Amino acid sequence: MTSTESDIKLKQKLDEWTQKVNQKQKELEAFKEHVFDVFRKYSVKVNSVSDVQVAYFLINSHYEKHLALNKKLNDVNFKLKNYDIKKINSDLNSFALLDEEELNRNKSNVDIKNDELIKKITALEKQIEANEDLASNLENYKFERDELRTTMQNYEQKKELLTIARTLLEHANQQLAARYLTPLQNNVNDLLTKIKLEGYSVMFDGNSEMKLKDLDTNEYYDFAYYSAGSQDLISVLVRVALIDLVYQDLKPFIILDDTFVNFDDKRIKLVRPLLEKLSQDNQIIYFTCSSSRDLR
Numbered sequence: 001m002t003s004t005e006s007d008i009k010l011k012q013k014l015d016e017w018t019q020k021v022n023q024k025q026k027e028l029e030a031f032k033e034h035v036f037d038v039f040r041k042y043s044v045k046v047n048s049v050s051d052v053q054v055a056y057f058l059i060n061s062h063y064e065k066h067l068a069l070n071k072k073l074n075d076v077n078f079k080l081k082n083y084d085i086k087k088i089n090s091d092l093n094s095f096a097l098l099d100e101e102e103l104n105r106n107k108s109n110v111d112i113k114n115d116e117l118i119k120k121i122t123a124l125e126k127q128i129e130a131n132e133d134l135a136s137n138l139e140n141y142k143f144e145r146d147e148l149r150t151t152m153q154n155y156e157q158k159k160e161l162l163t164i165a166r167t168l169l170e171h172a173n174q175q176l177a178a179r180y181l182t183p184l185q186n187n188v189n190d191l192l193t194k195i196k197l198e199g200y201s202v203m204f205d206g207n208s209e210m211k212l213k214d215l216d217t218n219e220y221y222d223f224a225y226y227s228a229g230s231q232d233l234i235s236v237l238v239r240v241a242l243i244d245l246v247y248q249d250l251k252p253f254i255i256l257d258d259t260f261v262n263f264d265d266k267r268i269k270l271v272r273p274l275l276e277k278l279s280q281d282n283q284i285i286y287f288t289c290s291s292s293r294d295l296r
Contacts, residue, residue: 187241
Protein backbone atom coordinates (compact mmCIF):
# COMPACT_ATOMS: atom_id res chain seq x y z
CA MET A 1 0.00 0.00 0.00
CA THR A 2 1.26 3.43 -0.91
CA SER A 3 1.65 6.27 1.44
CA THR A 4 -1.21 8.14 -0.18
CA GLU A 5 -3.69 5.31 0.25
CA SER A 6 -2.72 4.90 3.85
CA ASP A 7 -3.32 8.56 4.54
CA ILE A 8 -6.72 8.38 2.89
CA LYS A 9 -7.81 5.45 5.03
CA LEU A 10 -6.61 7.12 8.19
CA LYS A 11 -8.53 10.22 7.29
CA GLN A 12 -11.64 8.17 6.65
CA LYS A 13 -11.25 6.44 10.01
CA LEU A 14 -10.76 9.78 11.72
CA ASP A 15 -13.89 11.15 10.09
CA GLU A 16 -15.87 8.09 11.20
CA TRP A 17 -14.65 8.40 14.79
CA THR A 18 -15.32 12.10 14.76
CA GLN A 19 -18.89 11.49 13.59
CA LYS A 20 -19.34 8.84 16.31
CA VAL A 21 -17.98 11.18 18.98
CA ASN A 22 -20.28 13.96 17.81
CA GLN A 23 -23.19 11.52 17.84
CA LYS A 24 -22.37 10.36 21.36
CA GLN A 25 -21.97 13.98 22.41
CA LYS A 26 -25.41 14.77 21.08
CA GLU A 27 -26.85 11.71 22.80
CA LEU A 28 -25.19 12.76 26.05
CA GLU A 29 -26.59 16.27 25.76
CA ALA A 30 -30.02 14.84 25.04
CA PHE A 31 -29.71 12.51 28.04
CA LYS A 32 -28.60 15.39 30.25
CA GLU A 33 -31.55 17.44 29.06
CA HIS A 34 -33.84 14.53 29.81
CA VAL A 35 -32.37 14.18 33.31
CA PHE A 36 -32.75 17.93 33.90
CA ASP A 37 -36.37 17.68 32.79
CA VAL A 38 -36.92 14.92 35.34
CA PHE A 39 -35.31 17.03 38.08
CA ARG A 40 -37.37 20.05 37.12
CA LYS A 41 -40.48 17.85 37.27
CA TYR A 42 -39.72 17.18 40.98
CA SER A 43 -38.97 20.86 41.64
CA VAL A 44 -35.24 20.23 41.90
CA LYS A 45 -33.18 23.01 40.32
CA VAL A 46 -30.10 21.77 38.45
CA ASN A 47 -27.89 24.22 36.64
CA SER A 48 -24.81 22.16 35.94
CA VAL A 49 -23.51 18.67 35.78
CA SER A 50 -21.93 19.12 39.21
CA ASP A 51 -25.42 19.56 40.68
CA VAL A 52 -26.64 16.21 39.40
CA GLN A 53 -25.35 14.26 42.39
CA VAL A 54 -26.98 16.66 44.82
CA ALA A 55 -30.21 16.47 42.83
CA TYR A 56 -30.02 12.68 42.94
CA PHE A 57 -29.78 12.60 46.70
CA LEU A 58 -32.71 15.00 46.96
CA ILE A 59 -34.85 12.83 44.69
CA ASN A 60 -33.77 9.75 46.62
CA SER A 61 -34.83 11.46 49.85
CA HIS A 62 -38.22 12.31 48.31
CA TYR A 63 -38.52 8.72 47.17
CA GLU A 64 -37.86 7.37 50.66
CA LYS A 65 -40.47 9.77 52.04
CA HIS A 66 -42.81 8.56 49.34
CA LEU A 67 -42.24 4.96 50.45
CA ALA A 68 -42.81 5.90 54.11
CA LEU A 69 -46.03 7.70 53.28
CA ASN A 70 -47.20 4.73 51.23
CA LYS A 71 -46.52 2.48 54.21
CA LYS A 72 -48.51 4.78 56.53
CA LEU A 73 -51.30 4.88 53.97
CA ASN A 74 -51.36 1.10 53.80
CA ASP A 75 -51.42 0.89 57.60
CA VAL A 76 -54.31 3.36 57.80
CA ASN A 77 -56.21 1.46 55.12
CA PHE A 78 -55.65 -1.74 57.09
CA LYS A 79 -56.99 -0.11 60.27
CA LEU A 80 -59.94 1.33 58.41
CA LYS A 81 -60.99 -2.18 57.48
CA ASN A 82 -61.68 -2.78 61.21
CA TYR A 83 -64.21 0.06 61.36
CA ASP A 84 -67.77 -0.04 60.14
CA ILE A 85 -67.75 3.07 58.01
CA LYS A 86 -71.44 2.83 57.24
CA LYS A 87 -72.34 2.69 60.94
CA ILE A 88 -70.03 5.60 61.70
CA ASN A 89 -71.62 7.65 58.94
CA SER A 90 -75.05 6.70 60.24
CA ASP A 91 -74.11 7.78 63.77
CA LEU A 92 -72.69 11.04 62.44
CA ASN A 93 -75.88 11.70 60.54
CA SER A 94 -77.94 10.97 63.66
CA PHE A 95 -75.70 13.26 65.70
CA ALA A 96 -76.13 16.02 63.11
CA LEU A 97 -79.90 15.80 63.58
CA LEU A 98 -79.73 16.34 67.37
CA ASP A 99 -81.16 19.51 68.84
CA GLU A 100 -78.48 22.02 69.89
CA GLU A 101 -80.33 22.92 73.10
CA GLU A 102 -80.58 19.26 74.03
CA LEU A 103 -76.88 18.86 73.35
CA ASN A 104 -76.13 21.83 75.63
CA ARG A 105 -78.34 20.36 78.36
CA ASN A 106 -76.63 17.01 78.04
CA LYS A 107 -73.25 18.71 78.11
CA SER A 108 -74.23 20.63 81.25
CA ASN A 109 -75.40 17.42 82.94
CA VAL A 110 -72.19 15.69 81.94
CA ASP A 111 -70.13 18.59 83.31
CA ILE A 112 -72.01 18.45 86.62
CA LYS A 113 -71.50 14.70 86.91
CA ASN A 114 -67.88 15.14 85.95
CA ASP A 115 -67.38 17.73 88.72
CA GLU A 116 -69.06 15.40 91.22
CA LEU A 117 -66.82 12.55 90.14
CA ILE A 118 -63.74 14.78 90.48
CA LYS A 119 -64.80 15.73 94.01
CA LYS A 120 -65.40 12.09 94.93
CA ILE A 121 -62.05 11.10 93.44
CA THR A 122 -60.31 13.90 95.37
CA ALA A 123 -62.01 12.83 98.60
CA LEU A 124 -61.06 9.20 97.98
CA GLU A 125 -57.46 10.19 97.27
CA LYS A 126 -57.30 12.09 100.56
CA GLN A 127 -58.87 9.15 102.36
CA ILE A 128 -56.34 6.82 100.75
CA GLU A 129 -53.51 9.09 101.92
CA ALA A 130 -54.95 9.14 105.43
CA ASN A 131 -55.34 5.35 105.40
CA GLU A 132 -51.77 4.99 104.16
CA ASP A 133 -50.59 7.16 107.06
CA LEU A 134 -52.63 5.05 109.47
CA ALA A 135 -51.24 1.88 107.97
CA SER A 136 -47.67 3.18 108.22
CA ASN A 137 -48.23 3.99 111.91
CA LEU A 138 -50.10 0.75 112.63
CA GLU A 139 -47.19 -0.81 114.50
CA ASN A 140 -46.83 2.31 116.63
CA TYR A 141 -50.56 2.20 117.39
CA LYS A 142 -50.33 -1.46 118.33
CA PHE A 143 -47.45 -0.69 120.70
CA GLU A 144 -49.37 2.24 122.22
CA ARG A 145 -52.47 0.04 122.50
CA ASP A 146 -50.52 -2.58 124.44
CA GLU A 147 -49.10 0.11 126.72
CA LEU A 148 -52.58 1.52 127.28
CA ARG A 149 -53.89 -1.94 128.09
CA THR A 150 -51.16 -2.38 130.67
CA THR A 151 -51.86 1.07 132.08
CA MET A 152 -55.58 0.32 132.15
CA GLN A 153 -54.95 -2.92 134.04
CA ASN A 154 -52.83 -1.01 136.56
CA TYR A 155 -55.59 1.57 136.94
CA GLU A 156 -58.15 -1.18 137.38
CA GLN A 157 -56.05 -2.67 140.16
CA LYS A 158 -55.60 0.77 141.74
CA LYS A 159 -59.33 1.38 141.37
CA GLU A 160 -60.09 -1.85 143.21
CA LEU A 161 -57.63 -0.90 145.96
CA LEU A 162 -59.07 2.63 146.17
CA THR A 163 -62.59 1.20 146.32
CA ILE A 164 -61.53 -1.01 149.22
CA ALA A 165 -59.76 1.91 150.89
CA ARG A 166 -62.80 4.15 150.38
CA THR A 167 -65.08 1.54 151.93
CA LEU A 168 -62.73 1.20 154.90
CA LEU A 169 -62.40 4.97 155.30
CA GLU A 170 -66.15 5.47 155.09
CA HIS A 171 -66.58 2.79 157.73
CA ALA A 172 -63.86 4.38 159.85
CA ASN A 173 -65.46 7.80 159.35
CA GLN A 174 -68.79 6.45 160.51
CA GLN A 175 -67.16 4.89 163.56
CA LEU A 176 -65.26 8.12 164.20
CA ALA A 177 -68.41 10.18 163.87
CA ALA A 178 -70.32 7.86 166.18
CA ARG A 179 -67.53 7.81 168.73
CA TYR A 180 -66.00 11.30 168.58
CA LEU A 181 -67.96 13.90 166.59
CA THR A 182 -70.89 14.37 168.93
CA PRO A 183 -68.69 14.48 172.07
CA LEU A 184 -66.24 16.75 170.22
CA GLN A 185 -69.05 19.07 169.18
CA ASN A 186 -70.26 19.24 172.80
CA ASN A 187 -66.73 19.91 174.16
CA VAL A 188 -66.13 22.74 171.65
CA ASN A 189 -69.46 24.37 172.50
CA ASP A 190 -68.62 24.07 176.23
CA LEU A 191 -65.31 25.83 175.64
CA LEU A 192 -67.11 28.58 173.72
CA THR A 193 -69.34 29.08 176.72
CA LYS A 194 -66.36 29.13 179.13
CA ILE A 195 -64.63 31.90 177.20
CA LYS A 196 -67.92 33.80 177.13
CA LEU A 197 -68.78 33.32 173.43
CA GLU A 198 -72.28 32.02 174.09
CA GLY A 199 -73.57 33.29 170.74
CA TYR A 200 -71.14 31.04 168.85
CA SER A 201 -71.85 27.38 168.21
CA VAL A 202 -70.31 24.61 166.09
CA MET A 203 -71.89 21.59 164.44
CA PHE A 204 -70.42 18.60 162.55
CA ASP A 205 -72.45 17.21 159.63
CA GLY A 206 -72.54 13.61 158.38
CA ASN A 207 -69.38 14.19 156.31
CA SER A 208 -67.43 15.37 159.38
CA GLU A 209 -67.45 18.90 157.98
CA MET A 210 -67.58 21.60 160.64
CA LYS A 211 -70.11 24.44 160.38
CA LEU A 212 -70.24 27.56 162.55
CA LYS A 213 -72.92 29.96 163.78
CA ASP A 214 -72.03 33.39 165.20
CA LEU A 215 -73.85 36.10 167.18
CA ASP A 216 -75.41 37.72 164.12
CA THR A 217 -77.00 34.64 162.53
CA ASN A 218 -79.30 31.82 163.42
CA GLU A 219 -78.00 29.48 160.68
CA TYR A 220 -74.85 27.43 160.46
CA TYR A 221 -72.44 28.32 157.63
CA ASP A 222 -69.39 26.58 156.21
CA PHE A 223 -66.28 27.14 158.28
CA ALA A 224 -64.51 28.81 155.29
CA TYR A 225 -67.24 31.51 155.27
CA TYR A 226 -65.74 33.21 158.36
CA SER A 227 -62.65 35.39 158.76
CA ALA A 228 -59.15 34.02 159.33
CA GLY A 229 -59.24 35.18 162.98
CA SER A 230 -62.51 33.36 163.69
CA GLN A 231 -61.21 30.23 161.95
CA ASP A 232 -57.99 30.27 164.04
CA LEU A 233 -59.93 30.74 167.29
CA ILE A 234 -62.34 27.87 166.59
CA SER A 235 -59.43 25.68 165.38
CA VAL A 236 -57.65 26.15 168.73
CA LEU A 237 -60.83 25.24 170.60
CA VAL A 238 -61.35 22.14 168.43
CA ARG A 239 -57.79 20.95 169.09
CA VAL A 240 -58.13 21.51 172.85
CA ALA A 241 -61.49 19.73 172.87
CA LEU A 242 -60.01 16.84 170.84
CA ILE A 243 -57.10 16.53 173.33
CA ASP A 244 -59.54 16.17 176.23
CA LEU A 245 -61.60 13.65 174.24
CA VAL A 246 -58.71 11.48 173.03
CA TYR A 247 -56.38 11.53 176.01
CA GLN A 248 -59.06 11.78 178.74
CA ASP A 249 -57.15 11.17 182.00
CA LEU A 250 -53.74 11.66 180.35
CA LYS A 251 -52.30 15.14 180.33
CA PRO A 252 -50.11 15.69 177.23
CA PHE A 253 -48.21 18.93 176.68
CA ILE A 254 -49.51 21.35 174.06
CA ILE A 255 -47.35 23.28 171.55
CA LEU A 256 -48.78 26.49 170.08
CA ASP A 257 -46.49 27.94 167.38
CA ASP A 258 -47.73 31.53 166.94
CA THR A 259 -51.24 30.15 166.67
CA PHE A 260 -52.87 33.55 167.15
CA VAL A 261 -51.19 35.37 164.28
CA ASN A 262 -54.59 36.42 162.88
CA PHE A 263 -56.04 37.49 166.25
CA ASP A 264 -56.83 41.07 167.16
CA ASP A 265 -56.51 42.39 170.71
CA LYS A 266 -60.10 41.41 171.55
CA ARG A 267 -59.58 37.78 170.59
CA ILE A 268 -56.21 37.64 172.36
CA LYS A 269 -58.01 38.64 175.56
CA LEU A 270 -60.65 35.96 174.96
CA VAL A 271 -58.19 33.11 174.54
CA ARG A 272 -55.98 34.01 177.53
CA PRO A 273 -58.41 32.64 180.19
CA LEU A 274 -58.73 29.42 178.23
CA LEU A 275 -54.97 28.89 178.14
CA GLU A 276 -54.69 29.77 181.84
CA LYS A 277 -57.29 27.08 182.60
CA LEU A 278 -55.51 24.53 180.38
CA SER A 279 -52.15 25.32 181.97
CA GLN A 280 -53.49 24.06 185.28
CA ASP A 281 -53.59 20.48 183.92
CA ASN A 282 -51.38 20.61 180.82
CA GLN A 283 -47.96 21.97 180.06
CA ILE A 284 -48.28 24.60 177.29
CA ILE A 285 -45.35 25.69 175.11
CA TYR A 286 -46.25 28.89 173.32
CA PHE A 287 -44.12 30.57 170.61
CA THR A 288 -44.66 34.06 169.22
CA CYS A 289 -42.58 36.63 167.37
CA SER A 290 -44.71 39.71 168.21
CA SER A 291 -45.21 41.51 171.51
CA SER A 292 -48.83 42.17 170.52
CA ARG A 293 -49.51 38.45 170.91
CA ASP A 294 -47.68 38.14 174.22
CA LEU A 295 -49.99 36.35 176.68
CA ARG A 296 -48.06 37.15 179.80
